[in-house]
Amino acid sequence: MGRALKIDESIHYGLIDDRDVFMLISTVREGIKYTLFQSIADKSPFSTSEWSSYLHLSERTFQRYRKEQRKFDPLHSEKILEITLVYNKGIAVFGDKDNFDAWLEAKNIALGGIRPKELLDSTFGIGLMRDELTRIEHGVLA
Template structure:
C-alpha cells in the first residue's frame, strides 16, 4: 500500500481504517499536527484548495497553520481522518490508487450525477461514499 506514515506518532496512514475507534478518538481529541496533515495531503491527490473546501477553512488559514506548525482542532482533525479512511477504503476496493482517483473525478449516476469527491465536504457525504464503496465491494452496482 505504499510507504507507511505515522499520524501523530501513533496511526499508520497506509493501514488506517476504522477498526481501532478508540485510537481514532484519541487522535481527534489531541488534534492532528499540520506536518501530519501535510504528509496525508501528499499521498491523497487533492489540492490545497480542495482540502480548504472539504474542511471549510480558507487557504490563508492553512498557510497560517503551516507557518505556526499548529494542530487542527478536533472538528477538522476528525474530518481529515474521515477523508483518509474513505480514501484508503476506496483504494482497497478499487485495487489501484489510480483507478480510485479516476472514480472520484468521474460523474457518478448512482450519486445523482455528481463527482464523488464533491461529497467530501460533509460527514453525510462521506458516509454516502462509504456506503457506495461497500456496494461496489460487494458487487451491488445500482
C-alpha cells in the same frame, strides 16, 4: 481511553483505518499536527484548495497552520481522518490508487450525477460515499 494514536510524519498512509476506534477518538481529541496532515495530503489526489473546501477553512488559514505548525482542532482532525479512511477504503475496493482517483473524478449516476470527491465536504457525503464503495465492493451496482 486516553491513549492517543501515535502518528508522526513518517506514517504509511494505509495504516490509518477504523480498527481501533478509541485510538482514533483520542487522536481527534488531541488534534492532528499540520505535519501529519501534510503527509496525508501529499499522498492524496486533492489540492490545497479542495482540502480547504472539505475542511471549511480558508487557504490563508492553511498557510497560517503551516507557518505556525499548528494542530487542527478536533472537528477538523475528525474530518481529516474520515476522508483518509474513506480514501483508503476506496483504494482497497478498486485495488489501485489510480483507478480510485479516476472514479473520484468521474460523474457518478448512483451519486446523483456528481463527482464522488464533491461529497467529501460533509459527514453525510462521506457516509454516502462509504456506502457506495461498500455496494461496489459487494458487486451491487446501481
